[in-house]
Amino acid sequence: MISFIDLQAQYSRIQDEVEQSVLRIMRSGTFILGPEVAKLEERLASYVGVKHCVSCASGTDALVMALMAKGVGPGDAVFTVPFTFMASAEAIATVGATPVFVDIEADTFNIDTGALDRAVKALAAGDRSIHPLPRLSDEQIASLKPRGIIAVDLFGLPADYSAINAIADANDLFVIEDAAQSFGASANNSRAGGLAEIGCTSFFPAKPLGCYGDGGAIFTNDPAFADLLKSIRVHGQGSDKYDNVRLGITGRLDAIQAGVLQVKLDIFDDEMEQRQRVAASYRRAIAASGLDLVAPAVPEHLVSAWAQYTVIAADDAARSEFQSRLSAKGIPTAIYYPKALHVQQAFAYLGYAEGDFPVSEMLGNRVFSLPMHPYLPDTQIDEIVEALKG
Ligand SMILES: Cc1ncc(COP(=O)(O)O)c(C=O)c1O
Structure with a gap:
């Protein structure tokens, strides 16, 4: 039988190690964050080649948390592609911002950077003849503040970050690399997840690195941004559990999933x-x-x-x-x-x-x-x- 994705074959290969790892975590009694998650985050950051990894509950949460940490909300616009999984654009809307779509290239399936440049110009000028914009009123379009770009590495292939990052720099925009499908890929020997200011990935079981449930991670070189993400991950936690200094979510990765991912990282x-x-x-x-x-x-x-x-x-x-x-x-x-x-x-x-x-x-x-x-x-x-x- 030919499987679309064969997780059973992988399981037969790592069964002993995974079962031991999960059992060890169950016996430890630490199920939320803890040493297994911290160890995984260190290994993931080092694999991607960035200073910090903040794990989280899903690829979608990774995007939402990154946008929250950037303070994105109502009145903001974020550019992304329409040819992707729902979450890439949904995360923008979830935080109350407006997705502005940009078409892709037919050969790479990734964002067309010429069109991205036109979209940024069209929004700044409120001119739909330059690039299609949301059909909101002229006043609404004029009041939108362009904040960032979520570029997607579709099907595992990194987008063109040299062009994307240059457009972002020229227009004071942040870039989030949606590396949900591209963990393990690289561009000029730099790993996906680390190709832009912020990288987000997913450990959904069918992904290149998948766990046995939902999981995700955010990558950054900025220690202050990593701390912000860690606070958002636990309801905007401040100095202790019941000190809430901002709004956040329940966005943590389970320790058991961290145990599974460590074994999968080995192979x-x-x-x-x-x-x-x-x-x-x-x-x-x-x-x-x-x-x-x-x-x-x-x-x-x-x-x-x-x-x-x-x-x-x-x-x-x-x-x-x-x-x-x-x-x-x-x-x-x-x-x-x-x-x-x-x-x-x-x-x-x-x-x-x-x-x-x-x-x-x-x-x-x-x-x-x-x-x-x-x-x-x-x-x-x-x-x-x-x-x-x-
Ligand atoms: C491109 C892309 N972005 C985001 C996500 C969201 O990841 P998750 O399913 O872990 O929330 C996915 C997962 O399917 C994806 O393919």
Whole structure:
């Protein structure tokens, strides 16, 4: 059987270590934060190559906490992409700010930095002819204060942070790297999570580094910002538990999840190598097949964490045909993301319309993801590509 993501194969490999680790934590009686979480945070910071890691309860909380720590709220605007998981834009709205969408590039699936530059200019000038803006009143648009950018490393591939950080610097904006899908990736040998001022990741089970429940982390080199995040993580805690100096959330990572993640970190480098093998084998097999499918492009200086292996079919009908061919052989596929965020009902209040972000919309009709995990043997990759031929 071919699995889309094979967590069972991974579990068989680490079963003894994980079970011992979880048992040790259960016997210790420390379930919230504590030494296991502190140790994990040290290891994660060192892996990413930043000074501080603040773990938290999910990738979504990581984004929300980072925005709260930046003091983002009503009247603020944050730029992000519409072709991503809901949380990237939802976090902006959760803190009361306004998401301003920017389209992506068709080949990397990541933010189009030319469009980002235009979006920043359009908002500053209140000029919709430069770039699509939320259809709020002219007064509302004029009163929005641009604060930051949430760039997403979609499917595991880092966005173009040299361009993004330059735009941010020129316009006094912060940058959050949504590295929920890219933990383990790198750009010019710098690890994802550390490519911008703030990095946020997710340990959702299906992510490249996943725990056995929900979890996340925030990365920063700024010690004061890390302290702020630690306070927000525990209801704005001040000098002690019942001193609340700001608003916060229950945003902590469970000690048991920290125990699971430590064991998974031990084998993570090897798993990353296996993901590279799987991606290379797909690329070779798809190229040799002559199929009308675009395999994902990885620019020279980047390494993807391959959270997903996403291909592009010629159109919607061709995609359905490929998916049915695979499904007939019991091979699972998934579509990330069939409906872009600017046309989701949750964001209808922003007044965006179909046609505002054509690349996101076009890819929503054409992409599908193939099974991708470190335990996928080359023989199964050949089987999948053979099945695609029908
Ligand atoms: C790009 C992106 N951002 C944020 C998140 C949110 O992470 P979580 O599910 O841990 O809240 C996800 C997870 O699915 C994601 O893929």
